[in-house]
Amino acid sequence: MSVEPGDRLPTLTVRITRTDLVRYAGASGDFNPIHHSDFFADRVGLPGVIAHGMLTMATALRVVTDWAGGAAAVRSYTARFTKPVVVPDDGVGAELVVEATVTAVADGVATVGIEATCAGEKVLGMARAEVDLSAVAGGAA
Incomplete structure (x- = not known):
């Protein structure tokens, strides 16, 4: 498999529900x-209950790990939080779309630029990952 600048990874769409927030809180210890x-x-001025930032960031990276065949190929990952992911208590949750x-x-x-949106709003800024192509499943190098 050849990798070139401009190659688009398959879009990832994930639903984040209140149950996911409970699970993440238990795993991370973040019960804010x-x-x-x-x-x-x-009371603190938020538009509703929000997903943990690190949950949002980790979920967004799945677009890269799915493409690379796992996390072992990821050398670095960085992002800034630009908007919170509001997760309604409606049994459906919030849809996170990652390209x-x-x-x-x-x-x-390979340097991969990542864009994560929820309800049409960009939720991560300057998100990018570096991927060691020699470690990509299927031999992308």
């Missing part, structure tokens, strides 16, 4: 009430 209490989220494009390839490393 902005992640589970509508009352508290409202990614290879922006550069040099010395066996």
Whole structure:
């Protein structure tokens, strides 16, 4: 498999529900009430209960790990939080749409730009991952 700048990775669409927030809180130990209490989220001026930032960031990286065949190929990953992912208590949750494009390839490393949106709003800014092509499943190098 050849990897070139401009290559688009398959789009990833994920639903994040309140149950996911509970599971993440248990795994991470982050029980901040902005992640589970509508009352508290409202009191601090948020538009509703929001997903944990690190859950959003990790979920967005799946677009790269799915393409690369696992996390072992990822050398680095960075992103800024631009908007919270509001997760309604409606049994459906919030839809996170993640798109990614290879922006550069040099010395066996692909740089991948990632765009994550929820309800049409960009939720991560300047998100990018570096992928060691020699470690990509299927031999992308």
